[in-house]
Amino acid sequence: MSRSTMNFLRPLKNSRQIHSKISPSLASSSSSKNPIRIIKPILGSSIKRNLHTTTPRLHGEITRPEPGTGIKLTFKDSKGNEIKTIEGNEGDDLLSLAHEYDVDLEGACEGSVACSTCHVVIDPKHYDMLPEPDDEENDMLDLAFGLEDTSRLGCQVKLTKELDGLTATLPSATRNMYVDGAKARTH
Amino acid sequence: MLPRPARFRQLPSLLRPTSSLTKARITIISDVRQYSARTTLPRPLKIAIIGSGPSGFYTASRILNSIPSDSPNGQNVQVHMYERLPTPYGLVRYGVAPDHPEVKNCQHKFDELSSDPRFKFFGNVLISSQPSSSETISTPSSALSPYTYPHSVRISFDDILPYYSTLILTYGASLSNPLSSVPGSSSSPNPLNNVIPALGLVSWYNSHPAFSELPINLKGIEEVSIVGQGNVALDVARILLKPIDQLSKTDLSEEVLQILSESNVKRVKVIGRRGPGQISFTTKEFREMLSIPELEYKGIKNELMEEAKALIGNERMKKRLLGLMEKSIKNDSGKKLFELDFLKSPKAFLPSSENSSNVGEIEWNLNQLLSSPSSLSSPTPPNSQSSALPSGNSVMASPTGETLKYRADMIIESVGYRSEPLTGEQGGWKLPFDEKRGRVKNVNGRVVDEEGSVIPGIYAAGWAARGPVGVIASTMHDSYSLADSLMDDHYSSTSLGDSAGPLNTTPEDGIPEVIIKSQKNGGIVVDLSAWERIDQAERDRAKKMGKGKEREKFRKVEDMLAVLG
Numbered sequence: 001m002s003r004s005t006m007n008f009l010r011p012l013k014n015s016r017q018i019h020s021k022i023s024p025s026l027a028s029s030s031s032s033k034n035p036i037r038i039i040k041p042i043l044g045s046s047i048k049r050n051l052h053t054t055t056p057r058l059h060g061e062i063t064r065p066e067p068g069t070g071i072k073l074t075f076k077d078s079k080g081n082e083i084k085t086i087e088g089n090e091g092d093d094l095l096s097l098a099h100e101y102d103v104d105l106e107g108a109c110e111g112s113v114a115c116s117t118c119h120v121v122i123d124p125k126h127y128d129m130l131p132e133p134d135d136e137e138n139d140m141l142d143l144a145f146g147l148e149d150t151s152r153l154g155c156q157v158k159l160t161k162e163l164d165g166l167t168a169t170l171p172s173a174t175r176n177m178y179v180d181g182a183k184a185r186t187h
Numbered sequence: 188m189l190p191r192p193a194r195f196r197q198l199p200s201l202l203r204p205t206s207s208l209t210k211a212r213i214t215i216i217s218d219v220r221q222y223s224a225r226t227t228l229p230r231p232l233k234i235a236i237i238g239s240g241p242s243g244f245y246t247a248s249r250i251l252n253s254i255p256s257d258s259p260n261g262q263n264v265q266v267h268m269y270e271r272l273p274t275p276y277g278l279v280r281y282g283v284a285p286d287h288p289e290v291k292n293c294q295h296k297f298d299e300l301s302s303d304p305r306f307k308f309f310g311n312v313l314i315s316s317q318p319s320s321s322e323t324i325s326t327p328s329s330a331l332s333p334y335t336y337p338h339s340v341r342i343s344f345d346d347i348l349p350y351y352s353t354l355i356l357t358y359g360a361s362l363s364n365p366l367s368s369v370p371g372s373s374s375s376p377n378p379l380n381n382v383i384p385a386l387g388l389v390s391w392y393n394s395h396p397a398f399s400e401l402p403i404n405l406k407g408i409e410e411v412s413i414v415g416q417g418n419v420a421l422d423v424a425r426i427l428l429k430p431i432d433q434l435s436k437t438d439l440s441e442e443v444l445q446i447l448s449e450s451n452v453k454r455v456k457v458i459g460r461r462g463p464g465q466i467s468f469t470t471k472e473f474r475e476m477l478s479i480p481e482l483e484y485k486g487i488k489n490e491l492m493e494e495a496k497a498l499i500g501n502e503r504m505k506k507r508l509l510g511l512m513e514k515s516i517k518n519d520s521g522k523k524l525f526e527l528d529f530l531k532s533p534k535a536f537l538p539s540s541e542n543s544s545n546v547g548e549i550e551w552n553l554n555q556l557l558s559s560p561s562s563l564s565s566p567t568p569p570n571s572q573s574s575a576l577p578s579g580n581s582v583m584a585s586p587t588g589e590t591l592k593y594r595a596d597m598i599i600e601s602v603g604y605r606s607e608p609l610t611g612e613q614g615g616w617k618l619p620f621d622e623k624r625g626r627v628k629n630v631n632g633r634v635v636d637e638e639g640s641v642i643p644g645i646y647a648a649g650w651a652a653r654g655p656v657g658v659i660a661s662t663m664h665d666s667y668s669l670a671d672s673l674m675d676d677h678y679s680s681t682s683l684g685d686s687a688g689p690l691n692t693t694p695e696d697g698i699p700e701v702i703i704k705s706q707k708n709g710g711i712v713v714d715l716s717a718w719e720r721i722d723q724a725e726r727d728r729a730k731k732m733g734k735g736k737e738r739e740k741f742r743k744v745e746d747m748l749a750v751l752g
Contacts, residue, residue, distance in 0.1 A: 114290045
């Protein structure tokens with residue numbers, strides 16, 4: 001007991017809270033630095049099975065539209081604060097746009113609908129304009145943290161003109177893995 | 188036992204710093220933070236990470252990205268990652284199914300680390316509590332694999348701890364949960380042939396050097412039973428049932444493809460001790476099973492299905508999954524059968540009448556479902572919809588007393604993994620290990636000693652910390668949370684405390700002496716550039732074969748190291 005010099009009672013927190021409290025340098029760095037930049041060709045792209053209808057493609061191939069001419073889109077953090085409003089072109093997907101504009105959205109499987117790390121919550125008005133998620137996307141949404149009625153995978157939401165003004169909110173990443181982690185057991 | 192940490196693990200949301208928990212000195216974090224912000228420079232953050240799977244590289248990546256080189260603390264951060272194999276990526280390379288190349292894309296996150304000079308990789312270095320002078324101590328791997336990593340550079344915790352302010356254990360879960368009470372099982376005193384832990388089979392087909400010599404033979408094997416209903420069970424079922432031409436361009440090695448092509452497997456049953464509502468696999472993996480060509484799937488008996496539906500209530504994932512499991516798939520060619528079976532726990536694996544050293548039958552204890560009365564008081568996630576883990580733990584299997592036998596030419600034990608203890612027999616620092624749960628002793632990722640007190644600066648993440656559950660996304664979240672609390676801890680105190688444990692507030696500079704020494708003595712430490720050469724050699728091998736494969740994995744450490752000359 002004498003060794004408990006640390007406070008281990010606090011639940012784990014998400015980074016934004018922490019950095020803003022630790023030091024200004026950390027706070028600014030965490031959001032300004034692009035945390036994920038995918039520059040390498042997708043490994044195994046030549047052997048991809050065509051399990052889903054959407055073909056995975058390289059992210060980071062976005063061409064930014066001339067300011068004022070593109071489709072407007074706002075990213076918000078899990079508390080509803082605006083991260084940034086950006087402009088994209090028709091056909092761009094939200095994951096690629098997030099990476100192009102340094103928004104902290106993960107894409108572990110790089111848009112191949114094999115993970116749920118690019119999960120975003122779409123505002124209800126624009127959600128209804130989107131084509132229904134397919135089975136494969138729903139399978140991944142089942143595993144997403146903080147699932148909402150208007151949740152989608154960012155890699156599967158492609159911009160169209162009518163989506164101008166769409167808001168994509170990052171889900172709450174705070175989740176204590178240990179609550180339900182105690183599961184390993186034998187038969 | 189360990190009442191305190193265990194209870195906290197379950198109920199973290201209820202905890203408050205003011206809890207009556209302790210007479211120990213728990214500092215209120217807000218005070219500490221103000222203190223450090225006002226006064227001294229932060230101490231160096233020099234981290235050793237043990238294990239290079241997803242939890243390791245996501246943790247490293249989170250820390251290095253959160254504290255960029257050009258930020259005030261940036262040049263004061265170093266991350267050294269240790270790995271006992273020459274190859275990084277852990278389960279991404281050796282666990283993720285070969286026909287899921289898109290899941291392996293996450294290893295690009297690891298590759299990004301290579302451009303950061305603050306990051307160093309030490310592959311082919313095996314760490315334990317054992318002193319580096321003893322060479323021949325084996326590492327327990329599995330009853331099936333006597334492999335001892337004979338080519339690795341062996342070092343002890345004591346060799347490296349003075350060089351670091353922080354230690355993170357992310358070495359995963361590399362042992363099988365045993366079914367040792369079941370006669371004939373792989374961990375029983377009298378194991379039968381063709382009874383294989385899923386870990387062994389998966390590692391074998393993924394060319395893990397510790398399992399590449401496993402004597403797998405599918406000739407004459409028609410009926411396979413897989414005990415356990417998680418995603419690993421479905422991975423194995425899929426690899427056994429998929430037509431070989433759908434696997435031939437994956438990174439399965441030629442030896443493995445040869446053995447799979449000789450398979451006579453007709454039927455694979457995936458069996459669980461509870462009902463359809465309590466399976467652990469996820470929808471994507473099940474949907475994939477149903478898309479295997481020429482596969483017949485019988486669906487699930489009505490009464491079982493009705494009971495399952497009643498038990499799961501309104502849970503989104505389970506509802507969708509049950510809907511999928513319900514529909515049978517007829518196939519007149521009837522070449523391959525896939526079945527789910529429920530409410531059975533293995534009682535004994537029985538020898539074949541033709542060859543008494545091979546398995547031939549399983550005897551099952553039949554179960555019924557009971558809702559656990561304790562389920563009402565047991566903690567559930569605040570929002571069960573947000574859980575990446577299938578629920579249903581409150582429903583228990585209870586034996587009815589009846590038994591049943593059926594044929595099984597091969598049995599795969601897929602009942603979960605556990606971590607290896609990295610503790611040796613002799614003196615020196617020992618990593619606290621929870622033998623019962625098979626993981627590093629920790630509370631929310633902070634490693635605790637036998638009394639349950641936090642050891643400053645020592646952390647665990649991923650399966651080594653929380654057990655073998657969850658997809659890569661959950662491991663990523665876990666690693667990010669851990670990295671955040673680690674940075675929080677580090678930058679909110681100026682020292683490791685007066686009882687600093689084995690680490691150093693002012694760590695020694697550079698690479699541990701033992702690494703440099705062992706290299707002088709002929710040991711091979713695989714750094715990132717050496718790994719890149721091995722990686723390239725694997726790609727070149729595949730190219731030479733001209734079969735359209737991306738990679739032909741080396742199945743032996745010797746062959747990997749031979750690339751380096």
